[in-house]
Amino acid sequence: MKNKNILLRVACAIALALALAANGVQAQERVTAITNAKVLTVTNGVIERGTVVIRGSKIAAVGADVAVPAGANVIDGAGKFVFPGIIDSHSHSAIEGSVNEISLPNTGMVRVADAMTADDISPYRQLAGGTTTALLLHGSANAIGGQSQIAKWKVGRPISEWIVADAPRTIKFALGENPKSANFRPPAGVERQYPATRMGVEEVIRKSFIDAHDYLARWDEYEARRKRGEQVIPPRRDLLMETMADILRRRIDVHSHAYRADEMLMLMDVARETGFKVTAFQHVLEGYKVAREMAVERIAGGTFIDWWGYKAEAYDAIPYNVALMVRNGVLTSVNSDSDELARHLNHDAAKAMKYGGLTEEEAMRLCTINPAKQLKLDHRIGSIEAGKDADLVIWTGHPLSSYSRVETTFIEGEIYFDRARDLEMRKQLAKEKAELLAKEQKRRTE
Amino acid sequence: MRRIFALVVAGALAVPMLGQSVIPNSPGRKPAFAIRNATIYPVTSAPIANGTIVFANGMITAVGVNAAIPPDATVIDGTGLSVYPGFIDSGTTIGLVEINSVAGTVDTTELGTFNPNARADVAVNPHSNVIPVTRVSGITNVIVSPEGGVVSGQSALMHLAGWTNAEMTVKAPAAMMVRFPRLRSRPVGDVAPEADAARKQRRSYREEIENLRELFRDAQAYAKAAQARAADKSVRRFDRDLVLEAMVPVVEGRLPVTIEANLARDIKSAIAFADEFKLKMILVGAQDVAQFIPDLRQRNIPVILGPIMTLPPREDDAYDLIYSNAAALHQGGIRFAFRSNDAHNARNLPYGAATSAAFGLPKEEALKAITIYPAQIFGVAGKLGSLEAGKSANLFISDGDPLEIRTNIRRVFIAGEDIPMDSLHTLLYEKFRKRP
Incomplete structure (x- = not known):
């Protein structure tokens, strides 16, 4: 039996x-x-x-x-x-109506991954423009926004499969006009929220990290006393402080929205003082003014090639920004921040040849291997090499030509657009x- | 001159300052130029390999393989280069806006619903930094169009060069801009609709159209009264009404009306409206235009498409709805042109045209839709839009196909004047490239 x-x-x-x-x-x-x-x-x-x-x-x-x-x-x-499938290092697609948790100057505890939806039409349209992977960021309404999520546009599959599980954790910071609410009026009856100046933005970020050091110290004290056999009550867990602590522990990469050169230098100073690392500046319209400082600190830059003039802080934006950053040794990408631009990032890459004379190969890198490196996924995506994910796009002509269009888009060997x-x-x-x-x-x- | 530019730029970046060096519409002699050994694209005829183009006093005097070069002409060697007519953007806000978020620099949108007496040409800032940024990309002429309300105002066709508005102006008014009333079936954003929201919207939509109709009927009556008074001074004098006066050339069918309508139901209403008032209509925006080819052909209504690099209006639209419209119009035999509907990035106009070519439009047609076709649509084909003797010397030299992004524009001429290739962007580039 x-x-x-x-x-x-x-x-x-x-x-x-x-x-x-x-x-x-x-x-x-x-x-x-x-x-x-x-x-x-x-x-x-x-x-x-x-x-x-x-x-x-x-x-x-x-x-x-x-x-x-x-x-x-x-x-x-x-x-x-x-x-290779184009990688968009700045996207807000597939985050239905939840881009900005606008209610506090620091909302580092919230996560984009909790608000993703698989029924947004935009990712499909982006596949038709050759885009396969995106960094989905929180908005720029607060100095420290929520935690971002790296995803692939596996349209038709459940949202859990879009998430790139082994991707690094990332968080969005924001400097300048947006976090100081320069261009938005609060609804009637709602008071304007701190901060209202670039001084306040600096203070919010600096104080958040100083608080995080105190938070870690409280836990260290607690552990030390517990180990000595003392009867102690543990400190209260704080999800925001846990996030800030993880940034200090290099477990979360900081991608900071920034336009003006001075505010980028400011964040570099705060980072040095409080002990965190800036992985990338996003938009980085005046990156060309401080490209050398960025290169020294090994801070990457993801930018729009030619958007300018839509706000005061975008008035010195120049299409030569990419070329100047690349020539100074900054790891540079072109990104969309837009459901529309995300459909033709190949155009933006090509413009770097026109504005500042990058070579064809340098231009191609701007929307492939460079963003892959910024997202620390270059071992998986961003180029056509044996062993890498089969995220591939078949084009009718050279992808840097404005006359070309996409025929077929593969992600991990599956056809998601044809x-x-x-x-x-x-x-x-x-x-x-x-x-x-x-x-x-x-x-x-x- | 260039040094002066650089100094001014360094001095005050917040103030629009890049001066214009040219006087397109000023009388008097202008230097003669000849570009030789270039591939010349007249647009209205076949490309000419190893060709020569000659212009003097602002006008093209000869185009061809054996065009004679006058002794006083400055000769430019065009070996390996191409010459094209300057691009025309059929809808921009250039000169009406410097920084979108700074209200003091924005003059696009007058208050109220009906502003036919608002004139774009009087508000264009000839010293806007957007102008040099745009023209060094080969766009030599633009329609500057007011926005806002229903009758937004009079657009103007401008050279992107000139010390004054008058020097920039090629034709004003070029058209009357009308943004046709739209029926919005869905609430904007996440706001829950009121119980009878749909009914209210329909009522207000009908009211908007009825009000527009009333304006046009009043204008017809005003035109009639004005004609009567002009013919017979014994007809009682009446006070001038500038709103209705501005509408007279529209209702008399002398001034074209650019009617912006995108969705099918709006295009349908707009065409019916133009029929009712016998308007010289140009359809603008026109995202659903492919459904109206026979209606447009029957009435000979031209279309201004754009922006092309934009999202389809509905979730269930084909991803290439906007990209494919130009091919549909071409196949249907409808005259069309492209607009950027932008100011700062009007310079990307040719890439929208190229994208239309990626989706079925022949390349030559894409080129025509930003050169000769807009000139025809706005009634200036005798002056602009192609490289032919007798036309204004608005042209550029490029190192390749200018609809390809990587192509560089080397020289630009507007009304025969050699345009500096500087802009706010090149100056900042040069400044920071030299940062020690």
Whole structure:
């Protein structure tokens, strides 16, 4: 009896193992090869007539003389260009109506990941522009905003799958006109909130870190006394202070919205004094004025290439900003901050060739490997290399050309946008819509 | 001269200051130039390889392979370069806004609903920093259009150069700008709609259109009275009404009306309205335009598309709805042009045109829609929009296809004057590039 039971269990285990293995094999062996295409690897030059082999979710091989594995699904890329999925280092898509927790000067305890939705149409439109990954940030209404989330646009999949699980934790800071509420009037009956000046913004950030040091000291004292065997009540846990402490422990990267040069220098000073690190300045419109300081502190910059003049702090923004930052050794990306611009970040990358004369390769990096490095995911995304995620885009022409458009977008080997498929889907949607309208019409007349 | 620019810039960045060095509409002699060995794109005829273009006194005098170069002409070698007519942006707020968030610098939007007597050309700041930033990208002419209300005011076609508004002005008014009333079916933002919100919105929408109709009927009556008085001085004198007076050329069909309407139901209403008052209509914005090709063709209504780099208006729209409109108009035989509907980044106009080409519009058509077609639509094809003898020398030299982002614009001429390639942006670039 007992033996039989064991046998049964063993049989079940073997069957399960086999099933799992079969599944695994199936997933691993789903192989796609894009052949005859011009492959812009970004990190290893251009392959004029190359093949990219995708096995499962990863790039298995890339090169001019790569054999197409037997049984592979072959996509003929003749005349086409293959480029890495574009990475947007500043996005607010898929955060339905929850971009700004506006109620306090420091809301570092809140998390964008808690407010993400999978039904925003914007990510799909971005896939049609070649964008596959984005840093989803809290807004810039407060000096210290919420914690950001890195996600891939896996439209159609549950939101939990969009989240890049092994991505670093990041937080949004903001300097200048937005956190001092220069351009917004509070609703009637609501008082204007502190801070109202750049002085106040500096104070909020500085005080937050000084408080965090005190918070850590309280815990250290508590631990020390507890270890000595004293009967002590633990300090009260504070989620905001936990966040600030994690920034000090380098467990959360700071990406700070900043426009003016002086406020960037201010944050560098506060960081030095209180012991945290700024990973990147976002927007960084006057980065070109302090590019040297940024390079010394190894602070990256993500910017719009040519937005200017929409506020006073954007009046000195110049399209040569990217080139000057790159030439000074700043790790630079172009980003969108916009559902619209996120559809053509390739244009912005190309503009860095026009404004300041970056090379084609430098320009391509601005929307691929450079943002990947800023997000500390360059081991997975940002270039076409064997072993990296198969986040790939097939373009009709060079992605830096304004005449090019996207044909197919892959994330981790799966097709999430395909123009032919989209055109088919439109017919289906039109039919469905007509049927629904007819049904409603009928219901009303009855 | 350039040194003066640099000093002024260094002195006061908050004050718009980049002076204009040219006097496009001033009489008198202007230097002669000849660009030779260049590929010339006249736009209205086939490209000319190894061609020469000659201009003097602000006018193009010859274009061709064997065009004679006058002895006094400054000769520019165009080897490896291309010459194009200056781009025309069919809708901007250039000169009406310096910094959007600073109210004191914004003159786009007059108060009230009907402002036909508001004139863009009188409010354009000829010394705005936006002007040099835009023209060094090859855009030599723009429609400056008021915004706001329903009848926003009179737009003007301007050169992007000149010491005064008058020197900048090519044609004013160019058109009467009307932002057609819109029926908003959904509440804005997260606010829950009132129980009878939809009914209220429909009523106010009908009222808006009825009020607009009344304005046009009053203008018709005013025009009639003015004609009667002009023909017969014994007709009783009446006080001038500047609002109605501004409307007279509109209701008499002499001045085109640019009617901005984007969604299908608004375009439909706008066309019906233009029919009712026999307007010389130009449809603007026109996001749902592809549904109206036969209506537009039947009435010969041209269309100004743009901005192209914008999101479709509804969630369930095709992602390329806006990108594909130009191809649909081209296939339908409708005359169209592009606008940026911007000031600071009007310079990106050619890339919207190129994106339309990525979605089915022939490249040559994309080029025409920012050169000769807007000139035709606004009635200045005799002066602007192509490289032909007798036209104003508004042109630029580039090192490639100017609809490609990476292409550089090397020289710009407006009404024959050599435009400095400086702007606030190049000056800040040069200044900080040299930071020790």
